Amino acid sequence: METIRLTSIYKxxxxxxxxxxxxxGVSLDISPGEFLAVMGASGSGKSTLMNIMGCLDQASRGEYYLEGIRVDTMNRNQLADIRNRKIGFVFQGFNLLPRTSALENVELPLLYSRTGSRKKSRDRAVAALEMVGLAHRLDHHPNQLSGGQQQRVAIARALVNDPAIILADEPTGNLDSRTTVDVLSVFQALNDKGITLILVTHEPDVALYARRIVTMKDGKIQSDRNVENRTLAGSLGADSGPWEV
Amino acid sequence: MKWRKLIKVAFQSILKNRMRSLLTTLGMIIGVASVISLLALGKGSQDDIRKQVASLGTNMIIIHPGSSFSGGVRGGSGSQATLTLDDVDSLKNEPELIRYVSPDIRLSEQVIAGKTNWSTQVNGVSVDYLKIRNYTLSAGSFFTARDVKAKSKVAVLGKTVSDELFPGQDPVGTRIRVRNVPFTVIGTLSGKGQSSMGMDQDDIVLIPESTALYRLSDGKTIRAVVLSAVSEEKMNDAQARATEILRRNHKLKDDDEDDFHISNQTEIISMAGKVTGTLTALLSAIAGVSLLVGGIGIMNIMLVSVTERTREIGIRMAIGARGADILIQFLIEAVILSLIGGIIGILAGLGIAYGIGSAMGASVLVDPSIIVLAVAFTAAVGVFFGFYPARKAAGLNPIDALRYE
Structure with missing residues (x-):
């Protein structure tokens, strides 16, 4: 079963x-464990595609199956639940809640989930922060963290509910080149662990860290290719020291 | 989301803008404080009136003779001598409704003691008069049924009379003269102070009814009959029974008017209650207006808050918050903001009430149910005025909210 199946999507x-x-008329299949980069100039439709895949927006026409479940016919509340359980977002501007500790930011999706015990939400949030190498920054607030660290908190937040896919929208847009590599190495490590990733970017260098690149133009898929010689970030732990995935 | 978390988030948001939150709740604070303070003072004075009226007597009913009518000239109340000792005796035969009965033969007299004298009211009463009027003896004893029967020349002095005629002395055992009739003082009454009508209730001399009637008066004119109902609940029944008895004794036909006037304390209390009722209605109007203004202030600031935190709302929605989650979050914030105003207002109101009370010597009475009501009402105001902004937040489109700068 495909993780994502889009059939003739119009918006x-x-x-x-x-x-x-x-x-x-976008049709796209994404299998479990893929690391897909969506490229394109601004206005190419990549953000709209990302919003629809992220269940933030709904297509005007076409069918969307997420892990075999049809989501294009769902209502607002159902979409909220799907976002909560199946999708993890990483945004360009980090979008962490200010004056809220890293741990609480990561816990947030668990607070909104309607299933499972909430007892272990702290443990799960700690585990997610450990995965991105921030176990020692649990109580720091976003303004006490560097851009790279904030983005890693955001990644931990995306991970914490064990989603089907992680959608990253220009996750390195606000980062310098060294931190960019740092964050991309986190993505690659997570993907190596089997997590499905979709990375939306307009930077070709960044897209080369993915395994597959889909290029958009004028609302259509222009090209869809696998990456040969993809860039490997390695475990350049940067300022966080060694961390494991 | 957990309630604890929701309340914590609401407090964080309120405390982030302390000054703004305080100014926002000012409307609530002023509204609640004025209502609480005025109500506490109003209740206090109402209670004073009730106590004063109660001090007139215990479950007391007063009967005065009716007005005379002769040759087209109507006399005032009491101008007709319609009350008789027979009436008093008939009223004594109703123990299930009427506990004590006493005639009240009031005579304005000059009382002479040695070289000094004092003009006062001499009341010829029964042995039960003290219980009806809530007088207590401060010294000596009261006259007995035997004194009444024997028309004994004994007197009990009110505090004012005793102070005027015997300053700094114990008058018990001494002699006084009323209209040249010598009386022996056998007791004195404790001070009761002024009545609610401003009359000095201690400026009296009590003597047996028979003595007053036959030694000082014409032997028949009874200026009033006072009686005490068995309980507060039985007041109206007792009054109705007394009316019935007197009408029968006076042989009045069904369509004849009463030839006497009967009234009781509850009427006075309810009249006082009417005045305070008007005051309370006025206060409620002030409260309504100030709480409305306060509520609009809260709505305004919540709308600002929703706009300011559009991005936060977007983030919460992106990670799975439903509209209802956002709605509850902002509703709780509005309610807490409103409650903070309400609680500060209650404290301020109590402070003002007790401040004014001690500064002006006014009584303050705080009804706990008013506090509960104020808290509940401010919470309701929070919900009512917080709902529109909260719904606005809940209805945001997550994409637009996330992009909001």
Missing amino acids: TFDLGGETVKALD
């Missing part, structure tokens, strides 16, 4: 009476 926006086609 149109009505901008002041003018209809804009953001997605124009």
Whole structure:
């Protein structure tokens, strides 16, 4: 079973009476364990695609199956639950809650889950932070952490509910080159562990860390290729010291 | 989400903008404080009135003779001598409703003791009068049924009379004269102070009814009859029974008007209650307006808060918060904000009430149910005025919310 199956997805926006086609018949299959980069210039439709895959937005037309479950017909609450259980987000701007400790930020998705015991939410949050090498920064607030560390907290938050996929939208956009490699190494390590990753970026260098690159143009998939000689970040632990996945 | 977490998040948000939160709740604080303080003072004065009225007597009913009517001239209340000792005796035969009965033969007299004298009211009463009027003896004893029967020339002095005629002395055992009739003072009454009408209740001399009637008066004119109902609940029944008895004794036909006037303390209390009732209605109106203004203040600041935290709402939605989760979060914040205002307002109101009370010597009475009501009401205001902003937050589109700068 595919992790994601998109069939003829159309998305149109009505901008002041003018209809804009953001997605124009996109079909895409993503298997478990893939590390996919979605590339494209701004306006190519990659953000819209990412929003639809992330269940933040719904397609105008077409079918979307996530782990075999049809989600394009779901209502707001169902989509919220799907986001909670099946999808982990990593954003360009980190999007951590200010004045809230790293641990509490990571715990947040567990607080909104309606299934499972909440007793172990702290343990799970600690484990997720350990996976990204921040076990020693549990009580730090976002403003006490570097950009790379904040992004790792965000990754831990995306991981904590054991989702089907992690969607990263320009996760390195706000980072310098060294921290970029640092964060990408976390992604690669997680992918090596079998986690399905989708990375949206407009930087070709960054896309080369993935295993497969889908390039968007004018709302359509322009190319879909596997990466040969992909860049390996290695375990450049940067400022966090050695950490294991 | 857990309630504890929700409340913690709400407090974080409120404490983040301390000054703003305080100013926001100012409307609530002022509204609640004014209501609480005015109600406490109002209740206090109401209680004072009730106590004063109660001090007139225990479950007391007063009967005055009716007005005379002769040659087209109507006399005032009491101008007709309709009450008789027979009436008093008939009223004594109703022990299931009426506990004590006493005629009240009031005479304005100059009382002479040695070289000094004092103008006061001499009341001819029964042995039960003390119990009806809540007087207590401070010295000596009261006259007995035997004194009444024998028309004994004995007197019990009110505190004012005793102080005026015998300053600094114990009058018990001494002689006084009333209209040249010598009386022996056998007791004195404890001070009771002014009545709610401003009358000095201690400026009296009590003598047996028979003595008053036959030695000082015309032998028949009874200026009033006072009686005590068996309980507060039986007041109205007792009054109705007394009315019935007097009408029968006076042989009044069904369509005749009463030739006497009967009234009781509950009427006075309820009249006082009407005044405070009007005051309470006015206060409620002030409370309503100030709480409305306070509520709008909270709604306004919650709308600001929702806009400021649009991104946070987006994040929460992206990681799986449902609309209802966001709604509850902001609703709780509004309620807590409102409750903070309410609680500060209650404390401030109590402070003001006790401050004014001690500064102006007014009584303060705090009804705990008012506090409970104030808390519940402020919470309700929070829910009501927090709902619109909270719903606005819950209805945000996660993508727009995430992109919001």
